[in-house]
Amino acid sequence: MSIKGWIHSIESFGTVDGPGIRYVLFVQGCPLRCLYCHNPDTWSVYEDKNNNKDSTCAMRSGKVTDSETVINDILSYKRYIKTGGVTISGGEPLMQIEFVLDIVKRCKENGIHTAIDTSGCIPVSRSKAVIDEADLILLDIKSLDNKQSIKLTGSSNVNTLATLDYCEKTGKKVWIRHVLLPGWTMDIDRLKSLAEYLKPYKCIEMVELLPFHKMGEYKWKELGIAYTLSETAEPGRNDVDMAKQIFINEGIAVNLPSSYDLNSDI
Numbered sequence: 001m002s003i004k005g006w007i008h009s010i011e012s013f014g015t016v017d018g019p020g021i022r023y024v025l026f027v028q029g030c031p032l033r034c035l036y037c038h039n040p041d042t043w044s045v046y047e048d049k050n051n052n053k054d055s056t057c058a059m060r061s062g063k064v065t066d067s068e069t070v071i072n073d074i075l076s077y078k079r080y081i082k083t084g085g086v087t088i089s090g091g092e093p094l095m096q097i098e099f100v101l102d103i104v105k106r107c108k109e110n111g112i113h114t115a116i117d118t119s120g121c122i123p124v125s126r127s128k129a130v131i132d133e134a135d136l137i138l139l140d141i142k143s144l145d146n147k148q149s150i151k152l153t154g155s156s157n158v159n160t161l162a163t164l165d166y167c168e169k170t171g172k173k174v175w176i177r178h179v180l181l182p183g184w185t186m187d188i189d190r191l192k193s194l195a196e197y198l199k200p201y202k203c204i205e206m207v208e209l210l211p212f213h214k215m216g217e218y219k220w221k222e223l224g225i226a227y228t229l230s231e232t233a234e235p236g237r238n239d240v241d242m243a244k245q246i247f248i249n250e251g252i253a254v255n256l257p258s259s260y261d262l263n264s265d266i
């Protein structure tokens with residue numbers, strides 16, 4: 001049986017969302033409202049006449065498809081993604097558990113590696129079905145400080161940290177993702193706390209530090225949503241390298257976008 005789902009877009013040769021060359025499926029819908037989001041066009045949730053938001057029943061925009069159509073498209077790229085696999089990103093993939101689970105299972109049947117790029121905001125009781133099946137979880141920890149997490153994303157970090165604990169318990173491989181936002185998370189003490197917090201987790205293979213950028217600002221304007229970070233500077237190379245060193249000092253492997261990585265040839 002094919003499962004209906006809402007998607008935003010597809011990238012058939014992605015190189016930044018997991019290992020190797022990947023087919024990246026961006027699904028529609030996200031319950032968070034990160035101030036720095038560069039994909040606010042994936043947020044859309046259904047609002048009924050009484051203005052009750054229900055992010056699980058319908059999506060106002062995005063494209064409706066089904067898991068069979070998606071897997072057939074993935075299989076048409078199979079030889080190009082054999083060194084990588086499939087990443088399901090968003091939006092928030094774990095909002096559409098049945099749809100995503102069916103795609104992940106079908107990838108597995110076809111020997112294709114799968115990664116889920118998630119904020120971990122969905123309770124583990126619901127998300128674990130997908131986590132159990134996927135090969136890799138790209139877990140975006142927005143802030144270790146719950147008060148800051150709520151201000152930054154509109155959501156608590158409790159489910160995110162519980163997701164990490166579940167991955168540790170089940171031995172699921174995790175790459176942590178963390179956005180370096182000046183004035184918020186680009187802060188030595190906060191980064192040291194995060195590195196110390198992550199150090200004991202054996203499931204974590206690496207931390208990917210993502211320097212804040214404003215490439216999605218135009219989308220906020222197009223959608224008529226106030227963007228509050230126009231005056232926030234992107235972090236400098238020295239700040240990013242300092243952040244990297246904090247994690248390395250705790251024995252944690254770090255990945256950076258190639259343009260920031262001082263050890264990169266690019």
Ligand code: SF4
Nearest residue numbers: 030032033034037091
């Ligand atoms: S979790 Fe991702 S898609 Fe959702 S608001 Fe935050 S940055 Fe945007």
